[in-house]
Amino acid sequence: MKSRPTDRLGMTLLCLILLFVSVACGDRGGEREVQDVDESSAADVISATGPVGLALVPDEPTVKSDIKAVVSGEVGSKEISFRWRVEGKEVAGVGGDTLESSNFTRGQSVAVTSIVGSEVLTARTSVVNSAPEVQSISLSPDGIYAGVDVTVEVVGYDADGDDIGYNSTWFVNGNEQVTVLSNRLEGLQFARGDEISVEVVPYDAEGDGELYAPLPVTVPNGPPSFVSLPSLSFTAEMYTYQAEAIDPDGDELTYSLNAGPDGMSISQDGLVTWKIGRTGVGTHEVELIATDSEGAEAFQRYELAIEIR
Numbered sequence: 001m002k003s004r005p006t007d008r009l010g011m012t013l014l015c016l017i018l019l020f021v022s023v024a025c026g027d028r029g030g031e032r033e034v035q036d037v038d039e040s041s042a043a044d045v046i047s048a049t050g051p052v053g054l055a056l057v058p059d060e061p062t063v064k065s066d067i068k069a070v071v072s073g074e075v076g077s078k079e080i081s082f083r084w085r086v087e088g089k090e091v092a093g094v095g096g097d098t099l100e101s102s103n104f105t106r107g108q109s110v111a112v113t114s115i116v117g118s119e120v121l122t123a124r125t126s127v128v129n130s131a132p133e134v135q136s137i138s139l140s141p142d143g144i145y146a147g148v149d150v151t152v153e154v155v156g157y158d159a160d161g162d163d164i165g166y167n168s169t170w171f172v173n174g175n176e177q178v179t180v181l182s183n184r185l186e187g188l189q190f191a192r193g194d195e196i197s198v199e200v201v202p203y204d205a206e207g208d209g210e211l212y213a214p215l216p217v218t219v220p221n222g223p224p225s226f227v228s229l230p231s232l233s234f235t236a237e238m239y240t241y242q243a244e245a246i247d248p249d250g251d252e253l254t255y256s257l258n259a260g261p262d263g264m265s266i267s268q269d270g271l272v273t274w275k276i277g278r279t280g281v282g283t284h285e286v287e288l289i290a291t292d293s294e295g296a297e298a299f300q301r302y303e304l305a306i307e308i309r
Helices: 005-030
Strands: 052-057 067-073 080-086 109-116 119-126 133-140 150-157 165-172 195-204 238-242 254-259 271-275 282-291 297-306
Touching: 052 109, 052 119, 067 109, 067 119, 133 195, 150 165, 150 195
Parallel strands: none
Antiparallel strands: 052 067, 080 109, 109 119, 133 150, 165 195, 238 271, 254 282, 282 297
16 A cells, blocks of 8 residues: 555654754753852852862861862863952952961951852851960979979960960879869879879860870979078087988988088087087088988088187
């Protein structure tokens, strides 16, 4: 059976219509819609239609570091530009991907708009507080031994210029100590050979900084010290003076005479005696020494004036 000319014409028209629809659908699928981003409603990371994103690093910036804009995704050879704003005002002279910390302070809002080819991306963040930090500490006095109060002196820094306070916790042989003042450890709380240490936490009005914990210090032997005063005025032919010294570690002490007039002597327990006589007239320098079991010494020096009436 032969087809009529009108049938062939209808089929041809139908094929052309189907072909047109197919081509039209293919073109629509290859299009990529690009929309400008409304900066007032942009989130921390905003991506235009397409596989490109923008983020600010670090997530919570402080004045101690620069802020960097990072473009991710299929960038290829697209031209990229940046525009930075602080508190809504454009930062003049900055067109790269990094905003230096000198351009912002704590609490300010920072935004960057990046044009990647034909796409516009915006990211925002806020500058947070910089925690204070301890730079160094020192213990005073220089000679630490049992019975002497120890004070910690701290040098700190706050990048925002805030006032800094310090909380100190003391330890003796690893055991936390209760102190009246945070920055002072009383000398009665440790003994020779103990290890003392202190942990310091700086803080500002916004919160705490990182804990600073230097190595412990071993308490050395403490030297003895004289607590008695010599007799300088007397009326007798025999001079006597009971010298007395104490040792912070409780060591037994021995006494010796390092200087004095002829005939003067001192006993092991510190009794000074001297039979004066007529040859003893004049001024005499006297020096006593108290020595502990570790060899630490204390000295007492004085002048003794003798005249006969």
